[in-house]
Amino acid sequence: MKSHVVVTGGSGFLGSHFVRLLLKQGSCSVTNVDSLTYAGDPRRLADVADGKDYEFVRLDIASEDLVRQLLSERRPEAVVHFAAESHVTRSETDPDLFYRTNVKGTRVLLEAALAAGVRRFIHVSTDEVYGSILEGSFKESDKQEGTGSAASPYSKSKALADDLALSYAGKLEVVVVRPTNAFGPWQYPEKVFPRWVTRALQSQPILVWGDGLYVRQWLHAEDFAWAVDLVLREGVTGEAYNVGPVHEPEITNLAVARWLTGALGLDNGAIRMTAYDRPDHDRRYAVDASKIRELGWRSGDVWSQFEESLAWYRNNPNWWRSLIAEAESIYADAGAAGKDTAV
Numbered sequence: 356m357k358s359h360v361v362v363t364g365g366s367g368f369l370g371s372h373f374v375r376l377l378l379k380q381g382s383c384s385v386t387n388v389d390s391l392t393y394a395g396d397p398r399r400l401a402d403v404a405d406g407k408d409y410e411f412v413r414l415d416i417a418s419e420d421l422v423r424q425l426l427s428e429r430r431p432e433a434v435v436h437f438a439a440e441s442h443v444t445r446s447e448t449d450p451d452l453f454y455r456t457n458v459k460g461t462r463v464l465l466e467a468a469l470a471a472g473v474r475r476f477i478h479v480s481t482d483e484v485y486g487s488i489l490e491g492s493f494k495e496s497d498k499q500e501g502t503g504s505a506a507s508p509y510s511k512s513k514a515l516a517d518d519l520a521l522s523y524a525g526k527l528e529v530v531v532v533r534p535t536n537a538f539g540p541w542q543y544p545e546k547v548f549p550r551w552v553t554r555a556l557q558s559q560p561i562l563v564w565g566d567g568l569y570v571r572q573w574l575h576a577e578d579f580a581w582a583v584d585l586v587l588r589e590g591v592t593g594e595a596y597n598v599g600p601v602h603e604p605e606i607t608n609l610a611v612a613r614w615l616t617g618a619l620g621l622d623n624g625a626i627r628m629t630a631y632d633r634p635d636h637d638r639r640y641a642v643d644a645s646k647i648r649e650l651g652w653r654s655g656d657v658w659s660q661f662e663e664s665l666a667w668y669r670n671n672p673n674w675w676r677s678l679i680a681e682a683e684s685i686y687a688d689a690g691a692a693g694k695d696t697a698v
């Protein structure tokens with residue numbers, strides 16, 4: 356008989372890539388538990404949703420009784436927990452929602468998993484739990500207890516959820532993954548990569564905050580799905596795994612914006628450096644992913660993945676066009692006090 360996996364947040368960006376991977380492998384059935392916030396969208400899984408191994412349940416992960424009931428009925432072998440409020444800018448104005456979903460929601464799931472006899476629990480955390488690092492990279496053991504150096508309400512809530520998940524490792528097979536900055540098809544256009552791509556495709560300026568010299572490790576969603584699958588099967592209980600590529604040279608936000616203008620044949624005037632910058636904008640995130648590489652994980656070529664992702668947004672305007680107005684409504688960066696400068 357096939358094993359059964361409950362995936363939370365499977366209608367979101369990263370969760371949907373993981374659900375698709377599981378269903379394509381064909382070795383388990385999947386229940387996707389998602390409350391469909393602004394960020395959740397069943398269209399992401401339209402290509403696989405009709406299969407007999409897939410079930411969708413609309414549920415808020417912070418609803419204690421309903422989550423407990425669901426897990427005790429389905430009795431999955433594993434829970435893979437992606438669901439979260441995931442956007443830093445939104446956390447600046449509504450931190451309570453982030454603590455409710457990300458911390459309380461994680462606790463509710465862990466308790467319900469324990470009560471239902473679930474064997475394995477994979478918690479999706481983030482590289483942001485470490486905070487910024489100007490040189491070198493963080494190892495998994497560098498995570499400080501509590502919020503540590505995490506800067507935004509988003510990263511603080513994720514840091515607490517990460518601790519919480521690991522604190523259950525004596526009772527459940529808990530394994531944590533800490534991915535870096537993700538991109539790829541189906542990402543909500545509030546996030547920087549699809550925002551810049553969709554703005555450029557609409558002949559709007561690419562808005563680069565501050566001096567643009569912020570550094571991130573750019574992780575393709577399908578590479579991450581592979582990493583989660585590896586950890587689901589082979590990750591060691593009670594351990595965390597950083598998941599991120601190494602870029603040589605490192606990639607600044609401005610370099611991504613310049614690549615985009617090049618790819619679309621625009622001149623550098625399409626890039627606008629904004630007077631606006633994120634409060635406490637973390638300068639550089641860097642994790643050492645050698646632990647997951649020891650399990651055999653590898654990332655693809657980031658520049659080809661950027662190209663392929665750009666092509667996907669170009670070919671799927673019907674999806675993102677309907678989301679643009681809501682996604683843009685959260686930003687105060689365009690044309691702030693006329694101080695923006697062209698590159």
Ligand SMILES: NC(=O)c1ccc[n+]([C@@H]2O[C@H](COP(=O)([O-])OP(=O)(O)OC[C@H]3O[C@@H](n4cnc5c(N)ncnc54)[C@H](O)[C@@H]3O)[C@@H](O)[C@H]2O)c1
Nearest residue numbers: 364366367368369390391392394395415416439441481537
């Ligand atoms: N995208 C990234 O760059 C990135 C990087 C590191 C870590 N992460 C982590 O990966 C996970 C997935 O991120 P994403 O980018 O796919 O996020 P997303 O915002 O695209 O998707 C989140 C999903 O969770 C669902 N959800 C939100 N609140 C819920 C609730 N209370 N109950 C049930 N479902 C709820 C939403 O409907 C949505 O489908 C998150 O835990 C995030 O913190 C993301």
